[in-house]
Ligand SMILES: Cc1ncc(C[n+]2csc(CCOP(=O)(O)OP(=O)(O)O)c2C)c(N)n1
């Protein structure tokens with residue numbers, strides 16, 4: 001894999017809004033994601049947290065690890081609670097505060113999808129972020145609709161593998177024709193920071209899908225989180241791109257085109273796969289990438 005992407009340390013540290021002493025596992029990608037997101041958004045941000053690992057990571061009031069206000073809410077209500085917070089701010093005439101809904105994949109792809117779709121359809125002025133660790137981690141690694149086909153979880157053990165593909169949440173959100181939908185990853189911090197800065201400057205609903213590897217659930221050694229996130233993109237498993245107004249696709253990172261086996265082999269959740277199954281996953285990844293390329297070429301195609 002090519003050299004490490006230059007990281008915007010200066011910016012991150014100058015606006016450090018995640019304190020030490022949080023309750024995450026070592027190497028948790030979801031914490032790295034929040035650190036960079038808040039560095040970009042700044043202190044005038046209210047975080048809405050539906051039930052997920054982050055509701056534990058942040059810790060209970062008054063010991064929160066976040067230096068911004070936090071609204072803990074029910075699992076299925078990320079979109080509606082963020083809408084309510086925005087409405088309350090509007091009634092007070094406060095328009096310069098970011099409302100950041102921050103949910104896991106279970107709270108976004110599955111149980112929170114209805115309230116998210118409602119908020120998005122109303123084009124609420126919120127930044128909805130899904131940090132995607134590809135399972136219900138907080139309750140013990142159960143399969144979600146973001147779990148990739150054949151990945152081990154406690155509810156998709158080797159004997160009963162998940163045989164459906166990961167849900168394409170970006171396409172679902174882009175289908176709502178909101179101003180901004182983007183994927184990003186802890187493997188590309190400059191991209192992540194730039195996208196949150198962009199989201200801050202756009203009115204209406206912004207949806208950010210962040211890949212956040214989880215050492216506990218994916219079964220890998222905690223120092224590999226950033227490497228795995230980068231590999232996910234360089235193997236074309238998790239492309240980094242934007243969709244403007246549901247129409248214009250822009251791919252932001254050119255993948256190195258590495259074999260998907262490199263990504264899979266570092267994770268215990270895929271250790272049971274046979275060579276044939278890996279070939280099938282490779283074929284699917286190649287197909288999905290071609291499909292994305294076509295969308296980007298139809299509209300506006302550029303590698304940044
Ligand atoms: C209605 C409801 N069902 C189930 C739960 C239990 N619960 C709390 S967190 C969680 C898992 C969250 O998974 P995800 O959104 O993927 O976030 P992660 O834990 O992976 O960070 C579940 C099932 C709940 N709080 N409310």
Ligand code: SF4
Nearest residue numbers: 024025028053137214
């Ligand atoms: S289980 Fe995974 S997502 Fe949850 S705190 Fe631990 S590393 Fe982070």
